[in-house]
Amino acid sequence: MFKAVLTDPSILKTSFDAISSIVDEVQMQTDNEGLRLDALDRSHITFVHLELKSDLFDEYSCSEPQKINVDTEELMKVLKRAKADDVLELSLDEGNLIVTFEGEARRVFKIRLIDIEYEAPAPPELEYPTEFEVPFSLLKDSIQDIEIFSDKIIFTVDEDKFFASAEGEFGDAKIEYLHGEKIEEKAKSVFSLDKIKEMLKADKFSDVISLRLGNDMPLNLRLKMVSDDGELSFLLAPRIESEE
Amino acid sequence: MIGGKTAYLKKLTSKIHIKSIDVGTELDGSTPPSVFIGSWNYPKVYAGPMIAPQQGNTSIMDMPESWIPSNISQEEIIGYRLNLVRGKQRVEIKDLDNLLVEKLQEISLAKTSIESEAQFLKKPKGSSFSDEHTPHGPSALIEKFHIESVRWDHWLEKVFYDTDLKAADAVIDLHSKGLPFSSIQKAFSVGSMGVEKNRRLVPTRWSITACDSTVADKLLKEVRYCDIIETYQVYEFSSLNNYYAVILIPSEWQYEWMEAFLHVLGNEEVIFSDYETNSGKKEYSKVGGCYYTCKMAVLEKLARDKKQATAIILREAYNGYIPLGVFNVRENVRSALNQNPVEFDDLNNALDYVSNKLKLPIKRFIKKSNLLQELIRSRQTTLDAFFNYSI
Numbered sequence: 001m002f003k004a005v006l007t008d009p010s011i012l013k014t015s016f017d018a019i020s021s022i023v024d025e026v027q028m029q030t031d032n033e034g035l036r037l038d039a040l041d042r043s044h045i046t047f048v049h050l051e052l053k054s055d056l057f058d059e060y061s062c063s064e065p066q067k068i069n070v071d072t073e074e075l076m077k078v079l080k081r082a083k084a085d086d087v088l089e090l091s092l093d094e095g096n097l098i099v100t101f102e103g104e105a106r107r108v109f110k111i112r113l114i115d116i117e118y119e120a121p122a123p124p125e126l127e128y129p130t131e132f133e134v135p136f137s138l139l140k141d142s143i144q145d146i147e148i149f150s151d152k153i154i155f156t157v158d159e160d161k162f163f164a165s166a167e168g169e170f171g172d173a174k175i176e177y178l179h180g181e182k183i184e185e186k187a188k189s190v191f192s193l194d195k196i197k198e199m200l201k202a203d204k205f206s207d208v209i210s211l212r213l214g215n216d217m218p219l220n221l222r223l224k225m226v227s228d229d230g231e232l233s234f235l236l237a238p239r240i241e242s243e244e
Numbered sequence: 245m246i247g248g249k250t251a252y253l254k255k256l257t258s259k260i261h262i263k264s265i266d267v268g269t270e271l272d273g274s275t276p277p278s279v280f281i282g283s284w285n286y287p288k289v290y291a292g293p294m295i296a297p298q299q300g301n302t303s304i305m306d307m308p309e310s311w312i313p314s315n316i317s318q319e320e321i322i323g324y325r326l327n328l329v330r331g332k333q334r335v336e337i338k339d340l341d342n343l344l345v346e347k348l349q350e351i352s353l354a355k356t357s358i359e360s361e362a363q364f365l366k367k368p369k370g371s372s373f374s375d376e377h378t379p380h381g382p383s384a385l386i387e388k389f390h391i392e393s394v395r396w397d398h399w400l401e402k403v404f405y406d407t408d409l410k411a412a413d414a415v416i417d418l419h420s421k422g423l424p425f426s427s428i429q430k431a432f433s434v435g436s437m438g439v440e441k442n443r444r445l446v447p448t449r450w451s452i453t454a455c456d457s458t459v460a461d462k463l464l465k466e467v468r469y470c471d472i473i474e475t476y477q478v479y480e481f482s483s484l485n486n487y488y489a490v491i492l493i494p495s496e497w498q499y500e501w502m503e504a505f506l507h508v509l510g511n512e513e514v515i516f517s518d519y520e521t522n523s524g525k526k527e528y529s530k531v532g533g534c535y536y537t538c539k540m541a542v543l544e545k546l547a548r549d550k551k552q553a554t555a556i557i558l559r560e561a562y563n564g565y566i567p568l569g570v571f572n573v574r575e576n577v578r579s580a581l582n583q584n585p586v587e588f589d590d591l592n593n594a595l596d597y598v599s600n601k602l603k604l605p606i607k608r609f610i611k612k613s614n615l616l617q618e619l620i621r622s623r624q625t626t627l628d629a630f631f632n633y634s635i
Contacts (some may be wrong), residue, residue: 004584024469040470042552043496044626124630151521194523199264218630237630241622 002030003017003068005059005089009082009101014204015050016079016233020072021198022046027116031065040121047194049123056229058087068097069116075099080111081139123235128212128220130157130182136207136223139164140200142175146193149173152239153196156188157213188214189238196221199234206232216240246581249375249531250514256509257567264326264371264381265297271329271362273297276390277351280380282331290600291445292332292344293351293359297458302357308378308571309424312579318484321568325379329368331386337445338415340435345445347389352431352555353396353404363388376449378569391480396557399423403437411438415458425574429455449533452570456536463543467497470552475587476594477553480601481580485565488576489598490542492553493591495624496522499542500615501535503559504604513604531614534573541577550619556616558609591619 006012019026023039030036038044078099082088086103096110097177098237142164145195146153149168157179165174196219205223212220222233278294296302304310305324333344340346351358368382396404399421404412414437418428434450435443446454472494479490500519505512518531529535542555557577588594599606610617 019396040627043472044628045496045624047627124627126630191621194521207525218627235630237332237627239622239624 001061001063002090002092003059003061004030004035004057006088006090007058007123009079009086009088010084010179010204011056011230012088013079013082014202016076018199018202018232018234019048019050021201022048023072025071025116026068027070027115028070029065030062030068030195032062034060035160038121038123043065045237046198046200047082047123047230049235050231053229056225061115066092068092069114070097070111071114074111078111081109083177097109104176119244126212126214126217126220128187129185130183130187130212130214132157132162132179132183133208133210134162134177134179136200136209138175138201139196140175140203140210142157143193143197143200145173145175151193152202153192153193154188154190155211155213155219156186157183157211158186159183162211187215187217189213189216189219190241191219191236191238195236199236204230206228252505252514252516253375256505257375259509260373260566262322262326262371265329267297267329267368267382269364269367269384271295271297271360271364271368272299273329273362274299274302274357275351275359275360276302276304276328276357277352277354277394277430278306278328279348279430279434279448280377281445281447281451282332283449285334286447287337287534288334288336289445289447291335291348291465292330293348293360293362293389293391294328294330295331295362296327298630299359300357304419305333306426306430307424307574308426308569312483312575315483316418317380318564318566318568321484322379322456322566325568326371326381328380329362330372330380330384331362331364331368333386335445340443340445344386344389345434345626346476347391347433348434349404349436350391350394350396352427352434352436353400356394356398358394358402359392361388361390362386373567374449374569376570377451377566378571386409388592396594397423399428400427400431400436401592404431406437407440407443409437409439411442412458415455419462421461423600426571431454451531453533453536455571456533456540456574457510460501460536460540460543463540466550467510467543467546467552470546470550473553474549475589476591477585477587478594479580479585480585480596481576481583483576484572485562485567486572486576487603488580489558489601490577490580491556491558491594492585493594493600493619495554495619496550497546498522498554498615499539500556500581500613501531501538501558501559502609502616503530503531503534504609505561505565506603507563508561508565509542513608514517515604515608515612517612517614519613521592521615531607533570537570538577539580541574545577545581554615554619556613556619558598558602560604562603591623595620 037050086101089100150166210222282290364384370385502517
């Protein structure tokens with residue numbers, strides 16, 4: 001038996017805003033510690049990890065571990081229907097994920113569970129030379145600045161600053177931010193702007209983004225709740241410039 | 245100085261002087277079946293049937309799908325087309341109760357050629373060549389038009405009577421049933437499908453692109469979720485003074501179409517190109533309908549194989565080339581993708597191979613390209629190298 005209640009549906013909604021634009025189907029795993037999800041997109045470019053601990057929910061019970069396989073687009077269509085003051089409840093029956101919105105009225109949606117052949121991949125453990133934080137809004141704005149000239153974004157970090165920049169055919173753009181962390185070496189990697197935009201669709205998860213950056217390494221981008229009860233993180237494969 | 249592609253092709257088609265068939269004001273013949281809706285003066289357009297002055301089965305004359313696979317020469321194709329006499333009447337696009345339009349709808353649903361009789365106001369004159377639609381012969385205003393009764397295609401008839409089915413869904417449905425593209429497009433152009441109140445005539449050239457992009461969009465939704473191919477693949481095909489190379493690259497869906505016209509008019513060497521990244525394209529392509537038709541043909545192949553790839557298509561048109569309509573691109577690309585590919589481990593080797601087949605140095609294509617240039621300059625890696633996962 002599985003039941004999870006959230007008085008604030010926006011957490012799930014914002015998470016799936018990003019997740020549904022990256023993967024078309026996912027396996028959510030639930031046990032008594034909470035709900036988690038690991039998924040890799042079909043092109044193997046983006047990995048997404050969501051963890052919502054049982055403490056985050058206003059009511060949570062999961063008597064035995066469950067695997068919930070859903071079409072993310074269908075789930076997103078339902079989550080979009082949530083109103084801000086609705087209470088959201090997740091539960092399961094034979095073959096369905098049940099999403100209930102309790103507000104002015106009680107609205108019940110049953111989303112068919114699907115067959116997924118894959119076992120969720122485990123997140124890799126990578127060693128990063130740098131780790132720092134930037135405000136969510138700053139990165140979101142930077143994306144829009146960069147977009148003027150390029151569809152690639154160059155992330156650089158040195159002892160003092162974090163830079164987001166672009167070199168396009170018609171112009172260049174550069175955003176500088178004093179990160180205030182102790183960083184000892186410089187790191188630089190290039191990423192697809194579109195891919196970063198997909199991740200940043202989760203704009204209500206956290207005000208702060210934690211970034212780990214290396215040289216031509218995947219970007220580790222983490223959104224962490226202040227309460228530590230929830231985390232949405234991504235790993236994005238870099239673009240690599242050719243030698244010539 | 246040649247401006248855009250439209251200007252270039254206009255110049256090209258204006259140079260074509262081929263005598264079309266000579267007929268009188270009365271014509272007793274057969275329609276392949278074929279209809280033509282002009283775009284001039286939209287929304288009050290010239291619509292009408294196309295009729296060949298001969299009896300019996302004329303279906304080959306308006307069945308572009310069969311020309312390239314059966315190796316029909318450019319001369320024969322032009323022969324077919326210039327034999328088609330276009331009758332026309334001015335019709336408001338929403339006026340589907342018009343008696344002529346009703347007959348055009350019947351023609352568009354027909355399974356076979358139809359015996360037809362037409363009386364024209366004047367002797368039909370001229371001919372029409374364009375890069376978008378297939379050429380046709382002389383035209384004249386039509387006064388009287390009669391067709392024999394005819395058997396309808398089962399699937400087309402079904403969508404004709406389904407007045408709740410959206411036109412886009414009908415097109416997708418018919419394509420998945422394996423109907424020839426030209427049959428779907430004809431029925432679409434005469435308002436034989438779609439939600440009842442939205443039905444209307446659609447000019448032939450627009451209807452071709454509408455059908456191509458409707459099918460392409462649908463297929464792309466499937467292809468986006470397919471696994472990426474493993475090698476660099478080159479598919480080729482040559483016909484009708486054209487060479488096509490389709491390069492499939494192991495990366496997520498992106499698409500670039502490049503076409504070079506070499507010495508078709510004189511000494512010119514011009515390249516036109518357009519592209520889209522994985523996030524798609526918002527504006528109408530500056531190279532016109534061939535962009536969508538090629539995209540459709542590539543996605544047909546990828547969807548069939550349940551694979552995803554980046555597609556770069558290079559086309560060269562040589563002296564002797566005559567614009568025959570976008571079908572030419574569609575069928576050549578389809579034919580290329582029906583061949584066995586030559587496979588490579590990296591992009592440079594694939595490009596080296598293609599450069600030996602092209603007449604124009606490949607550097608010229610690269611210089612003009614957006615996507616290809618970007619792919620050469622940098623590549624999107626995958627997480628595979630960093631990951632230990634089991635799928």
